[in-house]
Structures are given as C-alpha cells and as structure tokens.
Amino acid sequence: MVKRSRIIAFLIFIVVFGGVMGATTKNIIEDIKLGLDLQGGFEILYEVTPAKKGQKITDKVLADTAEALDKRVNVLGVSEPNIQIEGENRIRVQLAGVTDQNKAREILSTEANLSFRDYNDRVMLDGADLVEGGASQTFDQNGKPSVSLKLKDADLFRNVTQEIVDMAPNNVLIIWLDFEEGKDSFKAEITKENPKYLSAPSVNEVFPQKEVSIVGAFTVEEAKELAALLNSGALPVNLDEIYSTSVGAKLGEQAMNETVFAGIIGILAVFLYMIAYYRFPGFIATITLTVYSFITLLIFDLMGVVLTLPGIAALILGVGMAVDANIITYERIREEIKVGKSIKSAFNAGNDNSLSTVTDANLTMLLAGIVLFIYGTSSVKGFATGIIISILVSFITNVYLSRWLLGLWVNSNWLKNKPGWFGVKKRDIHSLNDNIDTLDLPTKFDRIDFVKHRRKFFIGSAAMLVAGIAILLVFRLNLGIDFTSGTRVEVLAKDRITAEEFSNELEKLDLKTDDIVISGEDKNVGVARFKGILTKQEISELKTHFKDEFGSEPNVSSVTPTVGKELAKNAFVALILSSIGLIIFVTFRFELPMAVTAIIALLYATFFVIPVFSLTRLEVDITFIAALLTIVGYSINDTIVTFDRMRENMQKRRRIKTYEEIVDIVNTSIRQTLGRSLNTVLMVTVTVVALFIFGSETIRPFAIALTVGLVVGTYSSIYIAAQLWVEWKHKELKKKGVLITYKEKRKNNDQPQV
Helix, strand or coil: CCCHHHHHHHHHHHHHHHHHHHHHHHHHHHHCEECHHHHCEEEEEEEEEECCCCCCCCHHHHHHHHHHHHHHHHCCCCCCCEEEEECCCEEEEEEECCCCHHHHHHHHHCEEEEEEECCCCCEEEEHHHECCCCCEEEECCCCCEEEEEEECCHHHHHHHHHHHHHCCCCCECEEEEEEEECECCCCHHHHCCCCEEEECCECCCCCCCCEEEEECCCCHHHHHHHHHHHHHCCCCEEEEEEEEEEECHHHHHHHHHHHHHHHHHHHHHHHHHHHHHHCHHHHHHHHHHHHHHHHHHHHHHHHCCEECHHHHHHHHHHHHHHHHHHHHHHHHHHHHHHCCCCHHHHHHHHHHHHHHHHHHHHHHHHHHHHHHHHHCCHHHHHHHHHHHHHHHHHHHHHHHHHHHHHHHHHHCCCCCCCHHHHCCCHHHCCCHHHCCCHHHCCCCCCCCCCCCCHHHHHHHHHHHHHHHHHHHHHHCCEECHHHHCEEEEEEECCCCCCHHHHHHHHHCCCCCCCCEEEECCCCCEEEEEECCCCCHHHHHHHHHHHHHHHCCCCEEEEECHHHHHHHHHHHHHHHHHHHHHHHHHHHHHCCHHHHHHHHHHHHHHHHHHHHHHHHHCCEECHHHHHHHHHHHHHHHHHHHHHHHHHHHHHHCCCEECCHHHHHHHHHHHHHHHHHHHHHHHHHHHHHHHHHHHHCCHHHHHHHHHHHHHHHHHHHHHHHHHHHHHHHHHHHHHHHHCCEECHHHHHHCCCCCCC
16 A cells, blocks of 8 residues: 655655755855855965064964954955964965955055154154044045044144144144055055155144044045055064965856856766666655755855865765765665565665665765865865765765655555666566575676786786886976966966967066966966066066956966975875874774775875876876875775675675685675776766866866776775785685684674674
C-alpha cells in the first residue's frame, strides 16, 4: 500500500523550499559582498615602522593607525572597507568598488600637516590645536570653496592674532600645508613645493574665536579632501607598502561573468549525469545540491564573507565534491539491491554502510581547507572559506537531507519492486537464497588484475617521477611575482593587441620589460611583469594612460621580496602540515601502513602537477598553492574509499595467512570501488573543465592544476597506495607468518589494526 502522506510531505518541501529560494535568492546574491577581483578596487599590505626614534609598535599603535586609515577611507565613499591588523606590524587595507583608485591610494598614505606661521616662519598654531573632526568644506563670502576649522581654545587664537597685530607692518598670518608621503605626491599642483603656502591674510585686529576659515585656490573636491585629511589626524607611524594589487572594474566584471557562466555549465552537467546514471536517486541529488548551493550562498551573506574569484571557484568545485556523498551512498544502495534485498532494506543498509566512508572523505578535505585558510593570503583565504563552508553544508544536505527526501519515497512503498528507478537491472539482482554478500558481487572490472602488474606500474611511476624532476630542473617553474617579487600589469584592450603594441604603450611611460604575454580568446589581454616594484606615481600614470587608450583600468600587483619569501615559506609549511595531519588522521581511522602509503600516493599526485606547469610555462602564483592543497585533500578521498572497502573485506576473515589472500583483498576492493571512484572524479573534473573552458583567464591555470591532480590522484590511489600496501603487508606476513584482521582484533577489544 502506497503511503501518500510521505509523497505529499516531499511535494510540500519542494514547493516551500522552491518558494523561499525564488523569493530570496536575488536579494541574497545582491547582498553578498564582492571582492575587489570581481568589482574592481585595490588591496595594500602596509608594514608599520616607527615614525621616530625609540617608538615601539604596540597593539594600541596599530589600532590607532587602523582607525586613522578608516577615517581617511570614509571620504572615498567606499561602503564596506576592510582594514585588518595582521601579525605584529602589518595592516591590510582592501577597498572593493572604489572608483578612483589613484586618489584612494594617495589619501591613505598622505600626511596633511597644517600650520599657522608668522612672518619669521615661527609656528604659532598647528594640527594639535584643532578640534578633532572639526574640519569641513565650506564657501567664503565670495562663494569660493574654503575649509572651516574649529580650534580647541578661543583664547589661544586671540593671543596669536594679538602677536601678529603687534608685528605690523609684517602683520600676516601665513598658513602652510605640508604633505608628507615619501617620494610621491598627493596632488601634483599642490605638493611640487613642500611645504606649501596656502594663504597669508593680514591681521589688523584681535579675533577671540574658535572658528577659522582657510581660503585658497581650492576646487570643491580639493577642499573636501583636505578637510577629510585634517579630520583623519596624523598617522602615528610610517607605512611602507610591501604588497599591493589593484583590479580594474571591467576586468573584474568580465572575470565574474565568465566564471559564473562556467559554474552554471559545470553544475548542469553534473545534474544531467546524476539523473542519467542513478535515475531517481540522481534526481534527489539534484534537489539536495540545489539546496546546498542556496544554503552556502545564504551563509556567505549572513557571515559577511567577501566573495572572490577563487571563492566562486570553490563554490563550483564544491558542487562536484558535494555529490561525492551521494555517489558513495547510492552505490551502496545499488549493491544492497543486487544481493536481493528489498528497496527499503537496501536503502537502510546502504545509508548505514556509507556513513563512515563519507565522514572520512569529508574530514580529509576539511583538514586541507583549514590549513589553506591559516597559511593563505586574502584571496586564497576566500577560496579556503568557500571550501570549508561547502564541506560542512554538503555533509548536512547531501547526507541527512538527501536520505530524508529519498526515504520519504522509499518508505511510502511507491518505489517497491522498482529497482530500475535506482539504475539496477533485474538480471543483475540475486536471490536472497543465493546467500550472496555485497562483497561477493561481480563487477565490470573482475577481469582486471590490479596487483599482478604492480611492479611494472612502480617502474612506470618512477620513470614519470624522474622525467618530471628532469623537466623541472631543465625548464624550472615560471614563478609569478607572488614568489619572486616585482610588479605584474594586466590590461584589457578593446581589440586584438600584439606584444609589440603593448610594449610600445609601456615605453611611452618609460617602462620597459621583455616579459610580455598576450592571452585571452580574442588575444586582447596583455600581461607584463617587471622585476622591480613600480612606484605609486608610476602606477598612477600607468592606470590613467591605459584607461585613456584602452577604455579600462589595468590590474596592477606588486610584491616585495619580503612578502615573496613569506608566501613561498607558508606554501611549503602548509603542504607539510597537511601531510602530517593526514598521516595522523588515517593512522587513527585505519592503520599506519595505510596512512604512509596514502601520503606517498597523494604527494606523487601533487608533485606531478609541478612539472606540467614547468613544461607548459604556466605562471605559478599563490592560487597554484591553493590548487595543490585542494589536490592533497581530495586525492586522498579515493584512497580512503578503497582502504575502507579493504577493511570491510578483511573483516570477513579471522586471519590472513597467505600472500594470495592479501592480493585478493586489494583486487576485490579496487574492483568494488572503481566505479564510484571514476564517477566521483568525473563529476569534479566536469566542474573543473567547465572552469577551464568557460571561466576567467586568471582562473584557468588553477583549473589545469586541479584537473591534472585529480586524474593523477585517481591513478596513484589505485596503482601506488594500494600496491605499496600489498608490499608492506607481504613483508609483515613473512616476518610474522600470520596477519590478525580487524574482526579478530575487535573481538579482543583491541585497537583495530592489521
């Protein structure tokens, strides 16, 4: 009897959730904060140094400096600036969506020191005598722009004006404005002379007042900026730029549109494949993946997470990874149906047997994401944040929600006696009387002996490793400025450009480099790298020039040697920590031999990406490290699934006494999990390939690294990790004469180890 109430509950959920999603998705997307690489803007990392001898950079000094910078940003109209203190002496400023990047850069670092002097250049008043926040833009009696100031003490100004009156005929009060910002200027027309004379009114009477107006050759905009600088106060320290990057609005918008389109293509491909292969459970998977995508975006909005280009890539990649939980569960359910169980019994058993595997696979990826977040830069942190949120949300939606939704149909009995709806053919179903276990089921790969030729694969893998090392030694890596320091300029032209044309435009600005690459589908994107760090003045002129010539501001990134060395060091530390963490985790969940062989396999897959980049001359930047750590976390998933099945197969035996038994366990386990492994890798690869084909130019190297890593990771889990484990256990067998299995260990209440 069909229980219609469960089907009605399913339909109610679809209608309610569909309504909520339809009503709120647009607002959620509009509310999500976009990073500067998506809407344009710039980011600067300042190193804070003492402004005077003996000054110490304390937490309070950093806080005061950050507050002063925040006040300066207010004049720019940036709605949500991001100013963060990092470490003991650094401040990172991110201004997404700022329209005039040159002006913003100058206002941040400009020091405006106002002083009132007598005829003999003696300082009578300075900025310390002004009321904090008391400056404002006004107009004088003739309608000219002026700056109004409030003084702390009216008696002080009365005494000053009295002294000036007494100095007749030299009774002038000279107002000077001294801009200090290193070698570059704030406003060329103001600061070519330093200090700068603003005005020198004659003082013929005493003024006992707190308000003073400064009238100079101001425009309204200049008067507003001066008032804002005076209100922001003096910077208590020196700020040295050690890293900066800026993105033109058009380049950011184009990158976002291309990457979002790539994501839609990749996700639709995943949906279609899941429905075609897994039938009705695949349809349930598309629902839960849609819920997953909606909740992930909602969490981004509620947490105020800044969405960057790598963050979008993480969300798209997250869909491919999220479906992994469904594939593992659905494969288990199909196996249970094949041994003759009812749909309901198969559903319950499949869910129970897959939970530990899904949990292990998610935890390994989560570990890599956490390490990536700790050691990554701001853009990489956005990717890591997306990965972490995706893993947590996918575990909830694609484990519990998926099971609940599919359970409504299963428990309604509507799917009773309909194995075809699960993609299982009736001829593949055994009778319960056959007494066949899921571990005894035949597979499509039964004719393949994965262990027999392992030595050949060892030799082949070693040969590829040697070839990779040789390629790396000969060609080396095409390191980006993230690791070598320097300045990178990326321009977007209206039409096709050549390297010669791009070089000629740079030479007009007295900028010369031989490191120029033309890319993009229309060959309208030019990238130039400079070994030295361009000054703020050079960057300002470069942005203005290319905006006038090409119609859009270029992307400009500068990295000092100090930051370059730190990024390289952090990348190495992140890789080591991830490997150590995974060894500990797999040892705890399985055993040490499995942990060591799994790490060897994933390091092989990770390394293999490096010579590919060396040979193709693709640029290696900080997102390349994000790709490597993603491979570290994800490539071990296949190995864990295989090891988990090996553990199950060993539980059927009390003791392993022969080498042939070890071989049989590994061969059987690989055959039983290979279909799942291929499907999972295919789903992730589909999303990554979509990023490569349709995504932004800047995300393509990242997509290539992931594609290579995923393919090699599948190979290494089968032909390196599992085969090394065979060698390890064979040696143990020779030494001990017998291997005690998990099953017997558990009977003895010992830690389950082989």
